[in-house]
Amino acid sequence: MKPGTRLKSAACDTEVMVIRTGGGTIECGGAPMGEAKPDTAADLSADHSNGTLMGKRYVDADGAYELLCVKPGKGSLSVDGVALVTKDAKPLPASD
Amino acid sequence: MNIALLLEMAADAALDRTALVCDGKRWTYPELLSAARGACELIRESGAEYVALLDESSEAAVIALFGAALAGVPYCPLNYRLADEDLTALLERIAPALVVGDEARVARIAGDQGHTVFARDTFSDKAQQAAPDEPGEYDAGEGVAVQLFTSGTTAAPKAAILRHSNLLGYILGTVEFAAADEADAALVVVPPYHIAGISALMSSIYANRRIVMLPNFSPEAWLRLVGEEQVTNAFVVPTMMTRIIGELEKGLDANVSSLRAVAYGGGKMPLEVIQKALEMLPDTGFTNAYGLTETSSTIALLGPDDHRAALASDDPKVRARLTSLGQPLPTVELEIRDEDGNVLGPNEAGEIYVRGEQVSGEYKEKSALDAEGWFPTRDAGYMDEDGYLFLSGRADDVIVRGGENMSPGEIEDVVLTHDCIGDACAVAIPSVEWGEAVGMALVVREGHDAPGEGEIKELVRARLRSSRVPEKIIFVDELPYNEMGKLLRRKVKEILAD
Numbered sequence: 001m002k003p004g005t006r007l008k009s010a011a012c013d014t015e016v017m018v019i020r021t022g023g024g025t026i027e028c029g030g031a032p033m034g035e036a037k038p039d040t041a042a043d044l045s046a047d048h049s050n051g052t053l054m055g056k057r058y059v060d061a062d063g064a065y066e067l068l069c070v071k072p073g074k075g076s077l078s079v080d081g082v083a084l085v086t087k088d089a090k091p092l093p094a095s096d
Numbered sequence: 097m098n099i100a101l102l103l104e105m106a107a108d109a110a111l112d113r114t115a116l117v118c119d120g121k122r123w124t125y126p127e128l129l130s131a132a133r134g135a136c137e138l139i140r141e142s143g144a145e146y147v148a149l150l151d152e153s154s155e156a157a158v159i160a161l162f163g164a165a166l167a168g169v170p171y172c173p174l175n176y177r178l179a180d181e182d183l184t185a186l187l188e189r190i191a192p193a194l195v196v197g198d199e200a201r202v203a204r205i206a207g208d209q210g211h212t213v214f215a216r217d218t219f220s221d222k223a224q225q226a227a228p229d230e231p232g233e234y235d236a237g238e239g240v241a242v243q244l245f246t247s248g249t250t251a252a253p254k255a256a257i258l259r260h261s262n263l264l265g266y267i268l269g270t271v272e273f274a275a276a277d278e279a280d281a282a283l284v285v286v287p288p289y290h291i292a293g294i295s296a297l298m299s300s301i302y303a304n305r306r307i308v309m310l311p312n313f314s315p316e317a318w319l320r321l322v323g324e325e326q327v328t329n330a331f332v333v334p335t336m337m338t339r340i341i342g343e344l345e346k347g348l349d350a351n352v353s354s355l356r357a358v359a360y361g362g363g364k365m366p367l368e369v370i371q372k373a374l375e376m377l378p379d380t381g382f383t384n385a386y387g388l389t390e391t392s393s394t395i396a397l398l399g400p401d402d403h404r405a406a407l408a409s410d411d412p413k414v415r416a417r418l419t420s421l422g423q424p425l426p427t428v429e430l431e432i433r434d435e436d437g438n439v440l441g442p443n444e445a446g447e448i449y450v451r452g453e454q455v456s457g458e459y460k461e462k463s464a465l466d467a468e469g470w471f472p473t474r475d476a477g478y479m480d481e482d483g484y485l486f487l488s489g490r491a492d493d494v495i496v497r498g499g500e501n502m503s504p505g506e507i508e509d510v511v512l513t514h515d516c517i518g519d520a521c522a523v524a525i526p527s528v529e530w531g532e533a534v535g536m537a538l539v540v541r542e543g544h545d546a547p548g549e550g551e552i553k554e555l556v557r558a559r560l561r562s563s564r565v566p567e568k569i570i571f572v573d574e575l576p577y578n579e580m581g582k583l584l585r586r587k588v589k590e591i592l593a594d
Contacts, residue, residue, distance in 0.1 A: 003097065017101065019268075054108075054274065055109070055274055055302075056273070057268065070101065090426045090427075091272070092270050093381060093397065093400055094303075094329050094357055095361070095397050096331050096359060096385060096394060
């Protein structure tokens with residue numbers, strides 16, 4: 001999968017742009033994400049339902065994965081079952 | 097990834113907010129996105145390989161920037177202040193292009209180059225009419241988003257290219273999505289062909305901050321618009337700041353209470369101007385932004401707290417930071433290197449090198465990056481022990497006298513301490529004995545008499561070394577600056593050669 005690929009959640013409205021990725025499975029709401037939405041929605045896993053926020057970047061502990069949320073939803077993001085966390089742009093004074 | 101994503105996200109999240117105000121006309125994000133998609137259709141139909149803008153700032157700059165991105169051709173705003181023959185040469189380099197702006201001029205100076213030309217209003221109208229009902233298939237954003245011709249203060253203009261990845265690296269790394277309050281507004285007065293004019297559009301759109309455009313700068317118009325639109329953020333070049341402060345000093349009745357953050361950059365800010373600005377606008381946060389076209393804008397900044405701390409401090413080291421560029425962004429790496437490429441320590445002067453996602457360092461002809469991805473900025477400077485960056489000038493401006501390297505800035509700063517000198521520029525002049533020697537063009541401060549040459553030479557000899565004493569001194573009415581406040585040393589050299 002290439003950076004710039006848009007992935008959709010099978011379990012909620014979440015959509016992300018892939019900025020960086022490794023070889024694992026990217027999931028949302030506990031279900032694998034794909035470039036197309038499945039015909040039948042997957043169940044939203046209770047363990048992966050903290051929600052996603054528009055414009056937030058999500059990363060793993062090693063920095064191998066980075067996703068940009070371009071559409072929010074009820075599910076939360078994970079890779080191979082391990083939850084991703086938000087990466088905050090360091091607050092800088094506006095410079096332009 | 098395509099930079100159009102920035103506008104798409106804003107259009108999804110902030111449906112009703114005003115995105116842009118220009119000439120009294122208001123645009124929402126969905127309206128701008130729709131027009132950009134229409135512009136993409138026009139660009140594809142025309143078969144253009146570039147989209148050029150030969151015009152002042154307007155909504156057309158936003159529509160052309162993102163329309164070109166969607167179509168997958170570089171957006172190339174041109175400096176309309178250039179002389180005809182220079183502009184003809186640049187247009188030739190991007191033919192065939194879809195050119196937005198001065199139709200008559202393009203017909204006159206580049207009528208035979210195969211361009212498709214639209215006047216500003218025609219372009220905006222046609223783009224809105226051509227907007228498809230459903231978004232189409234757009235470019236993936238793996239190529240070049242923007243091509244800018246450098247101002248060429250030292251040589252012929254180079255075509256710097258910025259990829260989608262460079263610009264997105266900068267915006268995603270430094271701007272929090274939708275971070276602006278609904279009432280926030282950014283006043284954009286930098287011309288559209290300057291990197292700061294482009295990054296201002298992208299960061300404000302991504303932050304969902306209303307853009308207020310002022311196509312033609314005057315201090316009165318700037319101050320009036322700040323009051324009328326309750327502007328909270330603004331970027332200015334030093335010459336603009338000087339004139340705004342001058343206007344406020346004259347007692348112009350202006351409401352600037354909304355102004356929370358003013359950033360400046362693009363040239364050297366005179367110390368007395370920033371000091372006055374801090375005193376006259378005590379509640380405004382000032383940020384000095386340092387960046388280059390080739391780095392997608394800002395790579396180091398001196399923030400509001402540093403400004404206030406420097407102004408209030410008695411410690412000369414802390415006070416000196418008012419003239420510093422601040423610290424590198426956390427998203428870039430920055431090093432000072434000597435001529436042999438060795439990394440230098442604190443307070444050692446050399447060339448500034450920078451590396452990071454936002455750093456393109458690439459020209460159409462070739463990349464200037466080294467094997468490890470570092471970009472030599474050709475700016476000379478040093479960092480103090482706390483990591484504050486100071487600029488001493490362009491590496492190309494260094495005067496080499498008998499093998500000794502001398503920074504023009506150092507000599508200028510000393511001469512500027514003379515009460516009668518208002519402005520100063522030191523450049524290399526040919527010398528039979530030394531290869532190069534110091535030549536200076538000086539401007540006498542208003543209401544003062546020109547000091548004797550001997551007095552200036554003695555001042556430099558006493559404060560610096562005798563090698564730095566100018567061999568030739570001339571007095572001029574004013575120094576040549578470009579419209580961005582950049583001192584044109586090349587022209588000073590020509591004047592001194594006469």
